[in-house]
Amino acid sequence: MGNSVLLIEDEPNIIEAISFLLERDGWTVRLHTEGVGAVEAVAAANPDVVVLDVMLPGRSGFDILRELRQGAAPADLPVLMLTARGQTKDRELAESYGVSGFMTKPFSNAEMLQTVRDLAEGRPPSGS
């Protein structure tokens, strides 16, 4: 199990909270704050887990996920999507694109951490 996470998120206070939690848990956190260039950021960072927001400036998280699953990243790269849009159709869309875990905002810190750990170890996420 590696220990790097790429966080793709544009809300500064959520970034600060998630980064603090992950770093305290021993993860190295890299950051990308917009939709544009997110796929390239994944390729450059080569993370063990991607935490991806849905609504990002420039490009939606769904589009980014689809491109990652179309070969822009290793097929088994765990991607956890975070979204304020918790409707069933959004979850279904994410699953159809091959998401590994899906959490709706607001989420609990413990669940988010457990889900990242599960995904990094190749287990089905227990927290989402």
Place this chain on the structure above:
Amino acid sequence: MPRTVLTGSRIRDRRLAMGLKQADLAAQAGISASYLNLIEHNRRRIGGKLLVQIAASLQTDATTLSQGADTATLEALEAVAEQGADTHVEADRAEEFVARFPGWAAKLVEQGDRIEGLEQTLRGLNDRLTHDPVLSEKMHDVLGAVAAIRSTSSILVETPNIDADWRARFHANIDTESRRLADTSAAMAAHFDRLTRDDTGFTTPLEAVAAFFELRGFHIDEIEQHGEGAIDGLLDAAAEFKSRSARRMARIVLSLYAEDAKALPLEPFTRSASALGYDPAALAARHGVDMHTVFRRMATLPRHPDRPEIGLVTCDAAGAILLRKPPSGFSLPRFGAACPLWPLFAALRSPGMPMRQLIQSSEGSYFTAFSIASPVGQSSFDAVPVIRAAMLLVAADAPAEEPVLVGSTCRVCPRRNCAARREPSILSQKG
């Protein structure tokens, strides 16, 4: 009864429905009972004067008897019958129903139309809530702020020995996000208010009348120029008055407007209002009218840069708002109970006693509030008097004396430590 039914059968049917004896109807029509019997069994033709006479006795018109019920009503009833397939209706007897009970049939059609309209509204609202981009964006902001607050506050609670710099940053983040949450909530509340007005139309006649006046800035040029004679045209042209009850209520209010305009014609009243410093008591004395008339007339003066903002609120003895003209700088609630600190409600406690009070709205504007409560209608020893109160708001400059601090309604009032608060505010509060 099929639509092809004959005139005689309709006469018989209606006569029986009215509980009228054949002999009595015959006598009223000036024919013998046996001749009427032949007509009713379609063995004699009937038309002309005799049909008109029988129709009058049967309290209907000759066309209904000769041609059957109104086709439009029948078609509308058939459409109503198709709504809600679970209930069996005697569709083949629709014409008989319309002929026997025209009022009930019309009511059923009216309610069918109303149900269809409400269903359309519901579909529209559902569609709006699902696809409204503004709502979607605001909801995203709310959930984003809540997520940040939840995560950050959990970190603070779960990490008692957190570094002081981090603690300070997280406190600042919570403060930022809670402000964002308050602002977004207020914006959502305002958006919902607009949605309700745009999509649902007006649920009560009172709302429809209020919307009519709001749209025209509470000044109706047509009535100022043509008086009572303009009312029919205004009612016909207004989109707000879809229901008969709204139209009826609007007629009453517009007639009162016309009476006020006749008693206090615009030009001389405008001149004296300016000369007397917009003092309603002085104006009532100058023109020899009661205070309520002056209040209403002042509220219908057109907006002008040289004239102070003027608002008006009236309520009944239960405190229910009957009329609201909000002046700029003072939001008056559209729904729900108003601020109990308004001098309007103090006036209710002392009917007949005029009150003048300097107030400051939660938006920070100053107004002189003139209030008075009076009995409505004829007094009687045997009935509880109906009391109504009115509060005229005339914009004032920053005062030397301390004003009474008032709000709109608790939900959107930011005042903190208010002894009169009934429920929490959705806005960030101020002292």
